[in-house]
Amino acid sequence: xxxxxxxxxxxxxxxxxxxxxxxxxxxxxxxxxxxxxxxxxxxxxxxxxxxxxxxxxxxxxxxxxxxxxxxxxxxxxxxxxxxxxxxxxxxxxxxxxxxxxxxxxxxxxxxxxxxxxxxxxxxxxxxxxxxxxxxxxxxxxxxxxxxxxxxxxxxxxxxxxxxxxxxxxxxxxxxxxxxxxxxxxxxxxxxxxxxxxxxxxxxxxxxxxxxxxxxxxxxxxx
Amino acid sequence: xxxxxxxxxxxxxxxxxxxxxxxxxxxxxxxxxxxxxxxxxxxxxxxxxxxxxxxxxxxxxxxxxxxxxxxxxxxxxxxxxxxxxxxxxxxxxxxxxxxxxxxxxxxxxxxxxxxxxxx
Numbered sequence: 329x330x331x332x333x334x335x336x337x338x339x340x341x342x343x344x345x346x347x348x349x350x351x352x353x354x355x356x357x358x359x360x361x362x363x364x365x366x367x368x369x370x371x372x373x374x375x376x377x378x379x380x381x382x383x384x385x386x387x388x389x390x391x392x393x394x395x396x397x398x399x400x401x402x403x404x405x406x407x408x409x410x411x412x413x414x415x416x417x418x419x420x421x422x423x424x425x426x427x428x429x430x431x432x433x434x435x436x437x438x439x440x441x442x443x444x445x446x447x448x449x450x451x452x453x454x455x456x457x458x459x460x461x462x463x464x465x466x467x468x469x470x471x472x473x474x475x476x477x478x479x480x481x482x483x484x485x486x487x488x489x490x491x492x493x494x495x496x497x498x499x500x501x502x503x504x505x506x507x508x509x510x511x512x513x514x515x516x517x518x519x520x521x522x523x524x525x526x527x528x529x530x531x532x533x534x535x536x537x538x539x540x541x542x543x544x545x546x547x548x549x550x
Numbered sequence: 551x552x553x554x555x556x557x558x559x560x561x562x563x564x565x566x567x568x569x570x571x572x573x574x575x576x577x578x579x580x581x582x583x584x585x586x587x588x589x590x591x592x593x594x595x596x597x598x599x600x601x602x603x604x605x606x607x608x609x610x611x612x613x614x615x616x617x618x619x620x621x622x623x624x625x626x627x628x629x630x631x632x633x634x635x636x637x638x639x640x641x642x643x644x645x646x647x648x649x650x651x652x653x654x655x656x657x658x659x660x661x662x663x664x665x666x667x668x669x
Contacts, residue, residue, distance in 0.1 A: 337618045368573065372615065375576040380619040382580075383657045385664070 329358040329449075330422045331456040332365060332442040337376055340418065343439045344377065347416040348387070352377070352441070353407070353429065354394035355421035362456055364442045365420025367394040373420070373441060389414075398425025404432050411436055447478075464534030464541060470522060472513035479506035485527040553640040556647040567591070567628075568601025575612035575626055582659040585625040585650035586612075589642065592630050602630060621657055625650065 344350055352374040360366025374392045381388045391414070396403045398421035411417075416437040419426045423444040430438040447460040461478040467485075468475055477483050481499045482491075487507030491498030495508040514520050532538065564570060567590030578586045588609050590602035606628045613623030627646065631638045 337615065341619075368571070371573045372576060375573060375580050376615050376619050379576070379580055379621060379658050382661045382665075383620055385661060 329361055329447070330424070331362050331445045331448040331458075332359045332422050333362075333445055334364050334369065335441055335443055337373070337380075340373070340439070340441055341377065341380055344416065344418055347414075347437070349389045349413060349415045350377070350391070351407070351410070351414040351417045352390060352392050353398070353417050353419045353421070354392070355398045355419075355425050356394055356396045357399075359420060359422055359425075359442060360394075361450065363454075365422075370394050370420055373418075399428050401432070404429060407433075461535075463530075463532075464538075465531060467527070467530070470525070470527065471510045472517060472519070472522075474506055474510045474513055476506050476510065479504070479509070485530055551636050553636055555640040555643040558647065559643060566596070566598050566601040567605035568596070568598055570605050570608055572608050572612045572615065575609065576615065579616065579621055579625070579656060579658055582656065582662050584656045584659060585627075585646060585653070587627045587629060587642070587646045589629045589631060589639065592632050595632065622653065625653060625656065 352370050354360070354365050354367050354370035356366060359369075363369065370392045374390050378388070378390045381390070393407060393410075395406060398404060398419060411433050414436065416439060417429060417433070418439045418441050419429055420441040421429070422442070423440065426438055426440045430436075445456075446458040447462060448456045448458045451457045458478050460475060463477050467477075476485060476487060480487060481497055481503075482489055484507065487510070488505050489507075492505040492508055495505055497503040497505045511520070511523060514523050534541070562574075567588055570588055575586050575588075588605055590605050591597070593602055593606075596602045609626055609628040613626045615623075616625060617623035627649075629642045631642070
């Protein structure tokens with residue numbers, strides 16, 4: 329899922345201070361699971377903002393709403409009848425949700441309430457780690473199910489590099505060397521011969537370096 | 551036991567302090583409370599194992615938010631005692647009452663009252 333982290337309240341206050349009618353808009357998907365922008369976080373942030381502005385003696389309307397998703401037309405349509413009641417929307421969705429909401433409600437300023445971080449897994453309660461960089465051409469079948477693009481600092485395709493030491497990466501002694509993990513797993517799977525196969529030069533055009541990407545699936549289009 | 555304790559606090563009963571969430575504490579302040587204290591079981595004695603530890607963390611989170619918005623994180627506190635410690639419960643309520651009196655009314659309460667008077 330998409331992992332996001334909360335923005336500091338001070339930063340949010342600075343961004344919203346000029347708007348008198350604000351909608352704090354949460355998202356029920358990824359940001360709910362990573363506890364950054366779900367219904368609970370919307371309630372807490374809206375309450376904190378209301379208190380801050382009451383204390384400052386400012387009269388502001390700060391409402392709360394959480395949509396099923398902010399990256400789908402049908403759920404975003406749910407706020408069409410109320411959007412005119414607000415001067416701005418503080419969206420706690422990921423960057424996708426914020427932008428999609430901004431595109432849909434062109435005349436309403438959108439403010440992000442979270443920092444969108446990466447595609448990751450919930451490794452343990454309160455800890456999320458990166459697992460995918462959405463390169464658009466998955467090679468996990470060849471690397472024992474461990475991704476050298478997202479988990480190797482250098483994105484080395486035929487690793488490890490010389491910076492791998494005792495199974496750790498040179499950039500951080502707490503960071504596992506992805507290629508050490510790959511070799512260990514291939515050995516456990518009895519497929520260490522796969523390691524001998526030199527990976528071809530990767531086609532990076534499906535990655536971000538090829539510009540913003542689009543997936544078109546005519547088979548599911550109506 | 552006929553213990554003396556301040557009459558100016560309202561007890562909100564929970565099945566376990568693990569039930570409390572940051573928003574419950576913030577809502578109390580939003581409605582004009584001057585302080586909130588959470589009284590849970592002794593650490594290590596939670597019937598649900600980690601309820602009071604979770605509560606302690608959430609109290610700390612609420613305090614951090616209150617600090618950032620200028621209400622003051624020292625207006626919230628977590629206490630632990632066993633169900634047989636009535637005198638300690640009374641003592642904690644007196645302690646909290648004195649602490650909040652020293653801090654004065656919550657700025658939210660002051661602002662809400664000013665707004666009411668202006669209306």
